[in-house]
Amino acid sequence: MQQWFKDAKLGIFIHWGIYSVYGIAESWSFYNGGISYGDYMKQCEGFTAKNYDPKAWAELYKKAGARYAVLTTKHHDGVALWDTKLNDLSVVHKTPAGRDLIKPWVEAVREQGLKVGLYFSHLDWSHPDYASIYREDERENLANLNRNRFTHPEGEEDFEAWERFLKFHRGQLKELMENFHPDLLWFDGDWEKSADEWRMKELREYLHSFNPNVVLNSRMWGYGDYKTPEQGIPIIRPEGPWEFCVTVNDSWGYQPDDKNYKSVRQIIRMFAECIGMGGNMLLDIGPMEDGSIDPEQEKRLLGLGEWIRRHDEAIYDTEAGLPPGHFYGPSTLSKDKKTLYLFCFDRPYDDVPLKGIRNRIKKITALGSGMELGYKKLGGAPWLNIPGILWIDVPEDAIDKDCTVIKIELDGEIDLYRESGQNIESN
Template identity: 55%
Template sequence: MPMQPWFSDAKLGIFIHYGIYAVDGWAESWSFYTGEVTHEQYMKQLDRFTASHYDPAAWAELFARVGAKYAVLTTKHHDGVTLWDTGHRNLDVVRDTPAGRDLVTGFVDALRERDLKVGLYYSHSDWNHPDYPSVRHVGPGEPASPFSHAEPGKEDPAAWERYLAYRDGQVGELVDRFRPDLLWFDGEWERTEEQWRMRELAELILAGNPDAILNARMLSHGDYATPEQGVPLQAPDGPWELCLTINDSWSYRPTDHDYKSVRRLVRYFTETIGMGGNLLLDVGPMEDGTIPAEQVERLEGLGAWISRHADAVYGTVAGLPPGHHYGPSTLSADRRTLYLTCFDVPREAVSIRGLRNAVRRVSVLGTGAELGHHVTGGLDAVPGVTWIDAPAAADLDEYATVLAVELDGELDLYRGTGRD
């Protein structure tokens, strides 16, 4: 199935890790799996999860205002606690927490009110389900947690069948009730594709919603790649998104104050879209459902930069390959305008190497100031260097300055080794 066109032009999505782990600020699911806290301590958070100020309409307003085009909510993390009223029950916030209500329906409705695409995260693995640790997929020398794997010789195929029926039932509910535009799976590393029965799961999803996009954690049935926490040096083949935290944590951790600055987020964002990807920027709401002020501040800072430079963001594709410009760039869909990002204050001139096109006009995005330009060098088929005059101080952006370079035709680059 061809990829839905909205995804590649979305550029910015918001990831939301929200669940009982926000009560005490422990790492989502992993804190009991790795022994940071006991399983008993972790599960006691169920008794104090209220979502008392949960306002999905306010979330959606914020996400739309900062320029995001989709958002992805953790409907069930590895701890197995679902955020919706599931008929395939193990643990859920409706019956097992003071929140006492379905939190997914409001999220979906609020996003659609703002014309945002709906993404739902679901973990294949479930470290609290009694039937989950019934088979094994452990490499040589790897530890096998009792939360995730059966002990050798104690595999239970019938229990695994029950678990797959439970998973399929829950995923089927998400598709039928919410018709998500995107399903974001996780936890796939704990089993093989055959154990997960990924083909059957993909068929189930697409029968219910043929337009649903699936991430690469559906293994060979995924539509796009999901690198985490660092811009890849080489873009993955096909569509992709970079999953990035605002501080160092996916979920709310009050002890984590290592927030990325707005300038750094702009850098991650421009590097990502310059390589043709989307940025899926994560927030971790507090237990009551409010997003911490430090996270809102950074979303708004990034959103303000995007608003000032929207022409270089939406309706663009990946820009110049490395070596042609010292910084990321994007290219308009008609391939006739290059957008060059400059993180540092340009000194004297900004250069483009290997540009065969003549340049019609260069301006500073956001202020419209026109810049002079000229070409030096070049021989036969080898183009010279295009030099663009540095913008005046008044035209520089606080975080990253973007130059719009209008070409005399579609982008034409020289990629050779020069004349012998």
């Protein structure tokens, strides 16, 4: 796992493809029968990318506070956004866009100093050789299998066809690695075949032959580098490196009827909870077919970025904060473990409590305004090294409208009281 990923905190996810023409669900709309495959693919005729400005996109990511971005190069529908030489199913050959959309995006993202991530679907519901074999557990239960023509073979299994598909799959990944040199590959669609059928161990080694430092997400049957919970924020901190991917409304791609947008404050809350548990947040937007970004989506990215700039000290170059029980909210800790940052989402009606800190306090400030805050410690038994509760006074003019961050400077590395309490027999 590369250190840049663990330090990144925020990435921007971009789902863009022909599905933005009708504003329908990417790939799943035809898989689940909401639209015929033929009508879905007719969207190629309306995908123009005429207002596509990758430099403006990359500037927006930067303003949002992101350190990396991930763009869909090919979703489950099989339509590539680059000029693949393995077939002609690409925006270059099948749409009025008529050009490679990945290369200028990669260049623009790197110009902004951000890391480049490329989304790639292992499965391909348009490829004639994909639905050629069953997964092992399906093979043992064919009588009860819920079949789908895009996934399961018609008639007998064709293992030669599967070998052809794997050659195609590896060939497209080779193009991405050699043409664009991504820092991260964000895979999807591994579940329809097993790790052995995908030859995932071999695939990991193959990708590392192009770049031993490329970061791989978890959609590789255990051969990836980090976990990717999506849409539902973890309640318990995942083990190891992780990233929470979430949409700005309810849809991954552009759907004009989806007005259920998360507010800037809600996005900030999710983000603070992610970094407080040591993870990243990958926030998804869906551009329109012409390459324009919906103003409502842009507004939320800019709002998040404004808040991050006021509090970047508490975000970058920090690690997961306090374990549960010490503070009623997320927190982060400086890498030298001498400064603690508390994230307060709501106006306090009383002082803000912090429990279990044994250190002497050097100074407490509201990070956004720089205002020094008063505090007092009540209770405890210092002669037994049992700390009292630290009560921090946060006046109205120190409160941030989106999320107040309290900076606590300690007299050394944080020293936490993590016991269940005891009788005090000597006072």
